[in-house]
Amino acid sequence: MKQKVSLILLLIVLAFLFAFTFYCFFILFLKLDIASIGASISAFMGAFFAFLFIRLGEALTRFYDRQVKHYNALVELEQACGRYLNEISDNIFVINDCIKIANDNKGSLFFFANRLDVFSIDNSLTLCLHNVDLVNEVFSYNIDMDKLNKSIEPVNRHYDDIKNNFLKKSINADTYLANVQIYLEKLVELRGFLTKLEEKTKKLAVLSRILLRDKPFLTWLIQIISKTRLTDRIKKQVPDELKKFEVEIDEGKKQSREEIQKVQEIIEVLRKTD
Helix, strand or coil, X not given: CHHHHHHHHHHHHHHHHHHHHHHHHHHHHHCCCHHHHHHHHHHHHHHHHHHXXXXXXXXXXXXXXXXXXXXXXXXHHHHHHHHHHHHHHHHHHHHHHHHHHHHHCCCCCCCCCCCCCCCCCCCCHHHHCCCHHHHHHHHHHHHHHHHHHHHHHHHHHHHHXXXXXXXXXXXXXXXXXXXXXXXXXXXXXXXXXXXXXXXXXXXXXXXXXXXXXXCCCCCHHHXXXXXXXXXXXXXXXXXXXXXXXXXXXXXXXHHHHHHHHHHHHHHHHHHHHC
């Protein structure tokens, strides 16, 4: 964008030099009528500036459309982070629940009903964002999520295989429980990766929140200052915004736990009634 503006300014300067040279040449050498020359120059300059403003208007329109596209991508990114945080929380809950079931049933046979979910990755967002640092953050984040997906899938298959083999009586209970222990160790390892991904997701959500405060506008200079790179002004806001974001998450988890507790109490009452 800066190169385009510089080129336009250069063209304007050259146009004025051409007009001035043209004027002096005819005055000094051809001695034509000044009024006629002035009219010719006026006609030329009018046509030139009309062309210039049309091209400039088209450039500004494309720039504005790009700004809107970037802003909409930020909105989608923030929403995606919210979904990812929910999916991460669900997977961590499943892992903790499996560990609890295993601890509560030591020495006896047990089965797990829940499975870990893989994450849906949207790589199209990087094509719409034009903040260089943010694009790199999203690209790196998607790679981490893809690696985690490739770790979750074989762990799920491992438990499905040992459970199906036991139900088919291909293996005995001791072999089943020994493989369950391996499964639990893999779950604990995955929980560590999920926790790290949760922190990255929070940071990405906070960055998108901060950048969303700058609405689309028709000024290329402001775009260079505040949009092309993550400025110090934006980075300084991340810690405070991250704290607010974590408080909101904790409140949501608390409300969810309270709702689950109420449902469990109702189920317990119904069981006693029966």
